Amino acid sequence: MKKSDVVRAVLGDRYHVAPLHHGGQAFAPTNIALCKYWGKRDQDINLPLTSSLSISLGNKGATVDLRIHHGAHDEIFLNEYEVDRVSPFSKRLIEFLNLFRHHHEPRFSVHIKSNVPIAAGLASSACGFASLIMALDALFGWKLDQRELSILARLGSGSATRSLWPGFVEWHSGIRGDGMDSHGVMIEETWPELCIGLLIVSEKAKGIPSREAMQRTVTTSALYSAWPAKVSRDLSLLKQAISVCDFPLLGKTAESNATTMHATMLSAWPPITYAIPETLLAMQQVWQLRSEGLSLYFTQDAGPNLKLLFLQKDIDTVKSHFPQAEIVQPFVGC
Numbered sequence: 001m002k003k004s005d006v007v008r009a010v011l012g013d014r015y016h017v018a019p020l021h022h023g024g025q026a027f028a029p030t031n032i033a034l035c036k037y038w039g040k041r042d043q044d045i046n047l048p049l050t051s052s053l054s055i056s057l058g059n060k061g062a063t064v065d066l067r068i069h070h071g072a073h074d075e076i077f078l079n080e081y082e083v084d085r086v087s088p089f090s091k092r093l094i095e096f097l098n099l100f101r102h103h104h105e106p107r108f109s110v111h112i113k114s115n116v117p118i119a120a121g122l123a124s125s126a127c128g129f130a131s132l133i134m135a136l137d138a139l140f141g142w143k144l145d146q147r148e149l150s151i152l153a154r155l156g157s158g159s160a161t162r163s164l165w166p167g168f169v170e171w172h173s174g175i176r177g178d179g180m181d182s183h184g185v186m187i188e189e190t191w192p193e194l195c196i197g198l199l200i201v202s203e204k205a206k207g208i209p210s211r212e213a214m215q216r217t218v219t220t221s222a223l224y225s226a227w228p229a230k231v232s233r234d235l236s237l238l239k240q241a242i243s244v245c246d247f248p249l250l251g252k253t254a255e256s257n258a259t260t261m262h263a264t265m266l267s268a269w270p271p272i273t274y275a276i277p278e279t280l281l282a283m284q285q286v287w288q289l290r291s292e293g294l295s296l297y298f299t300q301d302a303g304p305n306l307k308l309l310f311l312q313k314d315i316d317t318v319k320s321h322f323p324q325a326e327i328v329q330p331f332v333g334c
């Protein structure tokens, strides 16, 4: 199955329809996985080996403004700056746009505004591709539903499949070869007291793309065979924690899921770690504070930064220990 086959299957007759409007605009939140997606059963159409579960970060994410462009090439701007057409960032985006047009027509002017650090392990590709598919939907006037948008966003980046909704989202891995059952599903529960602290220890782009790192882990790590069972246990614990607002259960499960994912990478060959000394210092600080009674946990993605998990009642304490952390309340003000 190729990406273009999935696009044709989802769009049906709409595949050949000309754009209805000159432009389309959309926002999608970034999401942080509490139970990670790490490993694919299909690398072309980003089908995961396991399900995963995330929380969207409210108004932290990307806004895409897409316009029909009458020049010779697409033009891509990120936070007002034009991005080199041959950069890996542009190539990936153009490759995605090509799925939805014929012989490179129409050309687009794409303005992306992101308020999360690009490539610092804060899932910027997730909100980028989710907002891009929504902007394409608006421009072409397809009127796709959330499930269809989630399937198409997945073709850009796996984690983007979860960025179509606010709050908690589960990405069902699905079992079909065409991936039509592999998409996000919103979990209705909200948890207004839940806080996330974005602890940036480095804004430098990560060394090895997550795409490559997860494939190397799947093919070379002896620990990877334990991962699917760990995920299925953690998914049910997280859903239980969410349904009864059991924060220690949520925090412990999310942290243990992240450390297990990173352990599988470290045992890959050649070994992979996204941690830098500051990452480990921050982890030790979390563990120390927890041993002193603070209900504080972390998760980490494909980058050196940590996301702290805690409840609103502990905001001041967390701020005093991590003054540099940016605090997000995913369920407040959306």
Ligand code: DP6
Pocket: 032, 033, 035, 036, 037, 038, 046, 052, 123, 125, 156, 157, 158, 159, 160, 210, 211, 301, 302
């Ligand atoms: C560690 O979604 O970036 O953030 O599907 O190859 O684009 P591709 O990978 P990507 O991987 C995200 C990995 C992760 C875990 C997660 O978000 O679940």
